[in-house]
Amino acid sequence: MHYLICLKQVPDTSEVRIDPETNTLMREGVPSIINPYDAHALEEAIRLKESFGGKVTIICMGPPQAKEALKKAMSFGADRAILLSDRSFAGSDSLATAYILTVAIQKISETDPVDIVLCGKEAIDGDTAQTGPGIAQRLGFPQLTYVIKIREIDQGWITVERKTEGGREVAKAKLPVLLTAEKELNDLSYASLPNMMKASAYDPEVWDIKALPCDPSQMGLKGSPTSVSRIFAPSAKTGGEILDGTKDPTIVAGNVVEKMFQQNMIMVDPLAKGGK
Amino acid sequence: MEKFDVIVVGGGPAGLSAAISAAKAGVRTCVIERGDYPGTKNVMGGVLYTRSTEAVVPEFWKEAPLERPIIEQRYGLISGDEILSMSYRDPAWDQPPYNAHTVLRVKFDRWLAQQAEKAGALIITETVVQDLLYEGDDVVGVRTGRAEGDLGAKVVILAEGVNNFIAQKAGLARPLKSENVAVAVKEVISLPTEKIEDRFCLEPGQGATIELFGESTQGMLGTAFIYTNKDSLSIGVGALIEPLIRAKWTPNDLLDALKAKPYVKRLLQGGEMKEYLAHMIPEGGYNAMPKLYRQGVMVVGDTAMFVNGLHREGSNLAMASGKIAGEVAAQAIKVGDVSEQTLNHYDDRVRDSFIIKDLHKYRKTGDFFEKNPHLFKIYPEIASKAMKMFFTADETPKKEMQKQILKMAMKKRTKRGLLSDMFGAWRAFK
Numbered sequence: 001m002h003y004l005i006c007l008k009q010v011p012d013t014s015e016v017r018i019d020p021e022t023n024t025l026m027r028e029g030v031p032s033i034i035n036p037y038d039a040h041a042l043e044e045a046i047r048l049k050e051s052f053g054g055k056v057t058i059i060c061m062g063p064p065q066a067k068e069a070l071k072k073a074m075s076f077g078a079d080r081a082i083l084l085s086d087r088s089f090a091g092s093d094s095l096a097t098a099y100i101l102t103v104a105i106q107k108i109s110e111t112d113p114v115d116i117v118l119c120g121k122e123a124i125d126g127d128t129a130q131t132g133p134g135i136a137q138r139l140g141f142p143q144l145t146y147v148i149k150i151r152e153i154d155q156g157w158i159t160v161e162r163k164t165e166g167g168r169e170v171a172k173a174k175l176p177v178l179l180t181a182e183k184e185l186n187d188l189s190y191a192s193l194p195n196m197m198k199a200s201a202y203d204p205e206v207w208d209i210k211a212l213p214c215d216p217s218q219m220g221l222k223g224s225p226t227s228v229s230r231i232f233a234p235s236a237k238t239g240g241e242i243l244d245g246t247k248d249p250t251i252v253a254g255n256v257v258e259k260m261f262q263q264n265m266i267m268v269d270p271l272a273k274g275g276k
Numbered sequence: 277m278e279k280f281d282v283i284v285v286g287g288g289p290a291g292l293s294a295a296i297s298a299a300k301a302g303v304r305t306c307v308i309e310r311g312d313y314p315g316t317k318n319v320m321g322g323v324l325y326t327r328s329t330e331a332v333v334p335e336f337w338k339e340a341p342l343e344r345p346i347i348e349q350r351y352g353l354i355s356g357d358e359i360l361s362m363s364y365r366d367p368a369w370d371q372p373p374y375n376a377h378t379v380l381r382v383k384f385d386r387w388l389a390q391q392a393e394k395a396g397a398l399i400i401t402e403t404v405v406q407d408l409l410y411e412g413d414d415v416v417g418v419r420t421g422r423a424e425g426d427l428g429a430k431v432v433i434l435a436e437g438v439n440n441f442i443a444q445k446a447g448l449a450r451p452l453k454s455e456n457v458a459v460a461v462k463e464v465i466s467l468p469t470e471k472i473e474d475r476f477c478l479e480p481g482q483g484a485t486i487e488l489f490g491e492s493t494q495g496m497l498g499t500a501f502i503y504t505n506k507d508s509l510s511i512g513v514g515a516l517i518e519p520l521i522r523a524k525w526t527p528n529d530l531l532d533a534l535k536a537k538p539y540v541k542r543l544l545q546g547g548e549m550k551e552y553l554a555h556m557i558p559e560g561g562y563n564a565m566p567k568l569y570r571q572g573v574m575v576v577g578d579t580a581m582f583v584n585g586l587h588r589e590g591s592n593l594a595m596a597s598g599k600i601a602g603e604v605a606a607q608a609i610k611v612g613d614v615s616e617q618t619l620n621h622y623d624d625r626v627r628d629s630f631i632i633k634d635l636h637k638y639r640k641t642g643d644f645f646e647k648n649p650h651l652f653k654i655y656p657e658i659a660s661k662a663m664k665m666f667f668t669a670d671e672t673p674k675k676e677m678q679k680q681i682l683k684m685a686m687k688k689r690t691k692r693g694l695l696s697d698m699f700g701a702w703r704a705f706k
Contacts, residue, residue: 031312192423196400197278 001054001153003045004114005078006101006135007038009062009069010125018233034069037120041181043188044150045118046077052153055079055112059104061089061097067204075191075199082108086208091221094126098134099218104207105139116158117178121146129180136178144171148184279428280306280398281609282602283418284435285405285442287314290577290594291435292388293332297602298433299395303609305602306398306427307389308405308420315385318437319555320591321462322503322510323485324384326374328592332599333391340387343378343505344483345370348476352539354491355660359539361486370482378483378503378510380464408432408446408573415446415572431572431605431614435598438556438578440566448575449566454521455646456560458498458585460514461527465547469507475543476504487588490656492534494525497645497652499588500534502543508550509543511535514557519649527554559585562639568626569619574601582626584634586641593631600625637705644704648697650689655697658685 011030019026034042045056058073060066061084070081084104092100105114117139119132129145136143149161151170162169163182191199217223245252260266282298284291287309299305311317323346329336337345347370350363369375389399400420409417409426417428434443438457443449469480476484483504492500498515513530520527534540558564558581565581568574576582577594584593604622608614626632645651662681672680685694 190422193400193403193420193425193427194278196403196422197398200398200400 001048001052001115002112003048003054003056004105004108004117005038005042005045005056005058005073006117006119006132007042007058007060007069007073008035008120008123009033009060009066010035010123013124016125018231032065032069034073035120035123035125037122037124037181037183039073039120039188040183040185041118041120041179042073042076042078043186044179044181045116046189047186048116048150048153049077054115057082057108057112057114059084059101059108061085061092061100061104063090064206067206070204071199071202073199074202074204075196076189077191077195081202081204083204083206084212085206086212088209088216088220091224092219093224093226094128094130094134095225096219096223098131098138099223100212100214101131102135102138103212103214105135107212113176115175115177117141117176119178119180121180121182132178132180139176139178141176141178142173143178143180144173145180146182147179148182150179150185277417277426277428279417280304281429282306282431282433282605283308283427283429284397284433285418286435286437286577286579287311287389287399287401288318288385288435288437288577288594289388289591290579290582290598291433292385292392293595293598294433294435294576294602294605295392295397295399295598296332296388296395297599298606299392299397299602301603301606301610303606305392305396306400306429307392308400308403308418308427309389310404311401313386313401314389314399315382318381318385319460319462319553320381321460321501321512321588322378322380322505323376323588323591324379325376325589325592328595328599330373332595333388337372337374337377341379341383343380344478344481345374346376346378346483346485347478348482348484350484350486352486352488352492353656353659354488354537354539355656356491357538358660358664359488359537360656360660360663365484367479367482370479378485378505380505380510405436405442408442413571415570429572430609431574431619433598433601433605434573434575434579435577435594436579438558440575440579443566443575443579446570446573448568448570448573449579450564452556452558453560453564454517456558456564456581456642458514458516458557458559459520459527459554460512460557461531461552461554462510462512463531463549464505464508464510464551464553465544466508466550467544467547471546472504472507472509478504488534488540490652490660492537493530493652494523494533495649495653495656496520496523496525497649500530501588502540509547511540511544512553516559517556518646557585557590558583559642561585561642562632562635563642565632565635568623569616571616571619572614574605574619574622576601582631582635584638586638587634589634593634596629597626597631600629640704644700648700651697654688658688 009032012033015030017026056078058078058081122129144160146163147160148163151159156175159172243252281303282305284295284307287307295305295307348365352359352361404421405418407419408415440449486502488500493515496515496519500513503510560581576597582593583590608618665681
């Protein structure tokens with residue numbers, strides 16, 4: 001089995017703030033981390049490798065300093081890491097990024113066919129959740145998104161549990177497949193010391209435009225139809241109304257019910273009996 | 277088990293200096309650091325001295341992420357809303373050979389770690405050393421908290437900082453005592469460059485430091501400081517834990533009270549707090565120093581209590597001791613003898629350097645201050661009042677004024693008390 005992880009280096013958004021005047025992200029001094037969902041995708045691949053054997057390859061598109069993220073990712077026990085880095089990739093939106101990553105996966109598959117592509121469900125800096133599905137579409141792989149559990153891999157089929165709005169869905173697909181990971185998929189583990197040492201001495205491969213036969217019109221700013229018109233901080237949520245129920249619970253309960261009706265939280269059939 | 281020649285526990289100035297000098301001497305060196313990268317857990321007020329740094333990385337100022345070269349040092353005594361201050365300024369200190377720079381450790385230590393890597397050392401981060409590994413009585417490596425986490429070493433250099441857990445386990449250091457440890461808190465407050473330069477009367481790029489005594493620590497033994505960075509100020513206050521407990525002050529409250537002083541408030545005005553940091557400082561000095569070595573182990577930096585609080589020196593003692601330890605380790609490994617007899621050279625060399633000579637000179641000051649807790653309270657008040665009377669033109673004849681000043685001082689401290697304080701100070705500092 002060959003597991004391939006698409007990993008992104010992102011600013012730690014818990015430390016990014018938005019400049020209230022210019023509405024731009026204040027990224028200065030903010031540390032870069034592995035996108036947390038991608039870390040769960042990687043963890044799952046390492047676990048699959050431990051149970052079924054095989055090989056884990058990580059690819060990452062980004063500037064040269066993203067090597068740091070790849071070196072760190074290697075410490076969890078991956079076998080190979082490739083950084084896709086070229087000035088002409090810069091400015092790519094999720095469509096163009098999916099294209100470049102797909103070309104890389106196809107190139108890797110020429111010598112070492114990929115069975116399962118694992119992505120995080122989304123990157124915490126953009127929250128689009130488009131890149132993974134975009135890759136699946138281009139590769140012609142079935143996509144299982146928002147995966148919270150891999151139930152079984154058997155006879156070339158994979159069964160997973162997906163997180164949906166209202167619950168869980170069990171889905172089955174034929175390999176090769178692309179999964180996108182939720183955080184519930186696993187708990188991250190602590191790398192062993194020998195793996196840490198190997199990773200710190202590891203130098204990720206770097207593929208630039210010469211190494212990847214990409215169509216220039218489909219990548220970078222030119223290949224990116226998305227434009228960000230504005231970034232803004234969502235207005236802070238108000239604390240909500242608090243009704244003190246300690247003094248006269250009956251009246252307060254009545255008030256609560258009344259408010260629920262006023263805000264159409266509860267609909268009552270006008271013909272029903274006993275209603276208000 | 278992977279084996280190294282030298283393992284350094286802790287990636288601060290002491291540990292990284294040890295790693296650089298060991299790696300440069302050609303021995304296989306590994307640094308184990310618990311933070312995400314060296315610097316993330318490391319805190320000091322912010323003054324980095326040139327000589328000891330230069331000895332580890334020649335001409336470091338050309339590349340290192342430094343904030344400002346310090347051209348002015350100011351001492352202030354705070355009493356109520358009043359301040360009595362004295363400063364020395366030399367504009368030539370803004371160029372080589374510098375005396376000191378302000379730094380932000382999260383940037384500087386990371387850079388120093390890169391120099392260690394360039395010298396050939398391996399740096400393992402996010403990993404905690406739990407204990408030393410022994411064969412009989414001989415130290416043969418370290419045990420980390422990771423799976424398959426044992427690493428072999430011929431020499432282990434303990435640069436674990438003020439929390440000397442491993443040194444204690446190895447029978448070198450004793451548990452810390454509250455009278456030997458200060459706790460300091462610090463805020464980094466961002467301010468535009470021009471405002472900093474205006475407020476401190478600096479040419480572009482120059483820096484200044486202020487140390488404040490007296491009411492800045494509510495009369496407790498300790499100091500407060502304000503240092504200029506590129507586009508921020510570091511402001512902090514530290515006091516020994518023992519008097520803090522006795523007076524029921526938290527360091528945080530000390531800092532808030534300091535920031536409310538008019539003189540300080542004006543310097544910080546309009547700034548925005550970016551970072552809050554806290555750390556312990558080993559202030560035990562000469563008398564609290566652990567045993568500095570045993571077979572296969574040396575102790576450096578804060579772990580060895582190498583801090584000269586009176587001169588706010590610490591990072592330079594750390595780097596100088598680390599450098600010596602790295603050199604002695606490499607030498608011992610080359611001759612194939614890491615016994616106590618060989619590592620004794622480390623002890624000899626630090627004793628022969630300013631590190632222990634300075635600590636020895638001030639060995640009695642801790643005791644002196646501890647026995648005379650009134651010093652940091654009464655004298656700032658006396659000095660402040662005296663200056664106020666001296667500068668006030670209220671038609672009092674000067675001779676009369678001098679008498680009044682003397683009377684005021686005697687009211688706060690008897691003649692006998694004054695004399696005994698002076699004699700005590702002379703004995704402690706001579």
